[in-house]
Amino acid sequence: xxxxxxxxxxxxxxxxxxxxxxxxxxxxxxxxxxxxxxxxxxxxxxxxxxxxxxxxxxxxxxxxxxxxxxxxxxxxxxxxxxxxxxxxxxxxxxxxxxxxxxxxxxxxxxxxxxxxxxxxxxxxxxxxxxxxxxxxxxxxxxxxxxxxxxxxxxxxxxxxxxxxxxxxxxxxxxxxxxxxxxxxxxxxxxxxxxxxxxxxxxxxxxxxxxxxxxxxxxxxxxxxxxxxxxxxxxxxxxxxxxxxxxxxxxxxxxxxxxxxxxxxxxxxxxxxxxxxxxxxxxxxxxxxxxxxxxxxxxxxxxxxxxxxxxxxxxxxxxxxxxxxxxxxxxxxxxxxxxxxxxxxxxxxxxxxxxxxxxxxxxxxxxxxxxxxxxxxxxxxxxxxxxxxxxxxxxxxxxxxxxxxxxxxxxxxxxxxxxxxx
Amino acid sequence: xxxxxxxxxxxxxxxxxxxxxxxxxxxxxxxxxxxxxxxxxxxxxxxxxxxxxxxxxxxxxxxxxxxxxxxxxxxxxxxxxxxxxxxxxxxxxxxxxxxxxxxxxxxxxxxxxxxxxxxxxxxxxxxxxxxxxxxxxxxxxxxxxxxxxxxxxxxxxxxxxxxx
Numbered sequence: 312x313x314x315x316x317x318x319x320x321x322x323x324x325x326x327x328x329x330x331x332x333x334x335x336x337x338x339x340x341x342x343x344x345x346x347x348x349x350x351x352x353x354x355x356x357x358x359x360x361x362x363x364x365x366x367x368x369x370x371x372x373x374x375x376x377x378x379x380x381x382x383x384x385x386x387x388x389x390x391x392x393x394x395x396x397x398x399x400x401x402x403x404x405x406x407x408x409x410x411x412x413x414x415x416x417x418x419x420x421x422x423x424x425x426x427x428x429x430x431x432x433x434x435x436x437x438x439x440x441x442x443x444x445x446x447x448x449x450x451x452x453x454x455x456x457x458x459x460x461x462x463x464x465x466x467x468x469x470x471x472x473x474x475x476x477x478x479x480x481x482x483x484x485x486x487x488x489x490x491x492x493x494x495x496x497x498x499x500x501x502x503x504x505x506x507x508x509x510x511x512x513x514x515x516x517x518x519x520x521x522x523x524x525x526x527x528x529x530x531x532x533x534x535x536x537x538x539x540x541x542x543x544x545x546x547x548x549x550x551x552x553x554x555x556x557x558x559x560x561x562x563x564x565x566x567x568x569x570x571x572x573x574x575x576x577x578x579x580x581x582x583x584x585x586x587x588x589x590x591x592x593x594x595x596x597x598x599x600x601x602x603x604x605x606x607x608x609x610x611x612x613x614x615x616x617x618x619x620x621x622x623x624x625x626x627x628x629x630x631x632x633x634x635x636x637x638x639x640x641x642x643x644x645x646x647x648x649x650x651x652x653x654x655x656x657x658x659x660x661x662x663x664x665x666x667x668x669x670x671x672x673x674x675x676x677x678x679x680x681x682x683x684x685x686x687x688x689x690x691x692x693x694x695x696x697x698x699x700x701x702x703x704x705x706x707x708x709x710x711x712x713x714x715x716x717x718x719x720x721x722x723x724x725x726x727x728x729x730x731x732x
Numbered sequence: 733x734x735x736x737x738x739x740x741x742x743x744x745x746x747x748x749x750x751x752x753x754x755x756x757x758x759x760x761x762x763x764x765x766x767x768x769x770x771x772x773x774x775x776x777x778x779x780x781x782x783x784x785x786x787x788x789x790x791x792x793x794x795x796x797x798x799x800x801x802x803x804x805x806x807x808x809x810x811x812x813x814x815x816x817x818x819x820x821x822x823x824x825x826x827x828x829x830x831x832x833x834x835x836x837x838x839x840x841x842x843x844x845x846x847x848x849x850x851x852x853x854x855x856x857x858x859x860x861x862x863x864x865x866x867x868x869x870x871x872x873x874x875x876x877x878x879x880x881x882x883x884x885x886x887x888x889x890x891x892x893x894x895x896x
Contacts, residue, residue, distance in 0.1 A: 451826035
């Protein structure tokens with residue numbers, strides 16, 4: 312049959328025995344996601360599909376996370392538009408402030424995504440759920456409206472690049488270093504329109520949170536989706552969080568890939584993407600002394616409990632530099648609560664960090680940590696485009712939580728594996 | 733259908749954060765978005781763009797976020813067409829879904845400079861640089877996408893299909 316994991320999953324959702332790369336298909340979706348920025352546009356479009364009701368009130372998730380808690384009056388109107396739509400349509404999975412979290416951390420935590428699902432979301436980082444063996448991809452508001460009305464989405468079946476992972480990470484190295492390393496190697500359009508399929512004996516050495524981080528940034532290499540082979544680690548996670556029954560799709564032994572890239576995890580170093588593209592990656596010997604004004608630890612990429620633990624373990628017993636503001640954003644209410652119970656939040660506060668309610672806020676220059684002209688931030692987020700976190704002349708350096716925490720202490724870009732951190 | 737206008741020429745990886753910065757995404761009103769279109773890489777764009785004008789860029793145009801506000805801002809600015817070497821995938825499908833014509837044509841990108849007057853025939857995929865008197869052929873859309881565009885976008889297309 313020669314199909315990749317992604318192709319097999321898509322064929323199944325399109326009700327076809329097999330599909331080929333390049334084929335245009337109409338497929339059934341298992342979940343449609345929107346946030347407070349993209350949903351208002353989708354809600355406007357929804358009426359044009361001529362359906363009175365949404366296709367399935369249990370298969371739509373609406374999360375006010377970008378400019379929520381409301382950052383200004385206009386944002387409040389957008390959140391209100393989404394809230395009223397959710398109420399009018401009796402949407403089961405609407406998450407109000409107080410229950411909400413950053414969508415891509417929240418949905419898996421709430422058991423709304425399982426292996427074998429086809430998920431579309433009007434947010435580019437919807438590709439995160441590939442960590443669980445789902446085919447999930449970002450779409451626009453019109454696609455979201457179509458999904459809400461009909462339960463369908465159109466796809467061009469992608470070709471794939473296989474990432475064959477071996478070995479295991481060294482100390483203070485994680486999923487963020489791996490995905491930045493990959494984007495640095497292949498570029499921001501390195502896998503344009505393609506699937507990134509992660510496999511190999513090294514996968515078992517990646518935690519589920521490492522996998523979320525890697526799949527989350529597949530879009531930063533231009534990919535349609537990133538997907539991990541399902542193993543016991545996935546199934547354990549799904550069992551702990553799952554309300555849905557997983558379905559496992561494995562690539563055929565003779566599946567065709569555009570290319571295969573072998574990566575030995577033990578060779579990955581602390582990796583940082585310099586402005587203004589995620590592909591501008593450098594390892595510690597190339598960093599030089601980059602003075603910083605702000606550190607952001609959080610986001611759909613690195614705001615999970617294990618990320619906060621990693622950062623806190625480096626910060627414990629230290630104070631952050633007096634030249635730095637360090638903003639920590641646990642990605643969901645549950646993560647916030649768990650971090651509180653573990654004493655992690657206390658560590659952050661004792662170190663001089665501020666701990667925020669869950670929000671995407673600073674990642675996209677929305678609120679809760681905007682940069683002024685000529686300011687620099689090290690951030691565990693996913694994009695460092697021009698003006699991404701504020702002023703058009705500000706700079707964002709992308710890194711994992713270990714580098715971010717070590718840098719907060721020093722006041723400049725710092726390798727957690729060097730010195731006394 | 734044909735489009736004709738002066739061109740705005742941009743380079744690689746024009747991302748959605750510069751097409752419409754997130755600080756303006758607290759609204760989805762098209763005219764407000766258009767007023768800030770491209771402002772982080774080209775402050776003059778929104779002041780000088782005229783109906784029918786064409787954007788020409790190099791690879792990976794529209795990379796980044798899924799915000800449909802990006803093609804909406806471009807379309808509302810009056811831009812008739814975007815030509816690029818390649819497009820990022822979400823921007824590509826969003827443009828088709830909202831009816832903003834986009835064409836991939838590396839050869840045209842090699843031969844169009846800022847300010848050149850360009851004419852595009854959407855039926856044949858022919859791109860003419862009237863300033864330089866050169867002609868190029870873009871890849872035609874597959875029939876499914878042609879159908880989407882002819883229907884006037886995804887909503888109209890799906891309505892025509894009935895309960896599929």
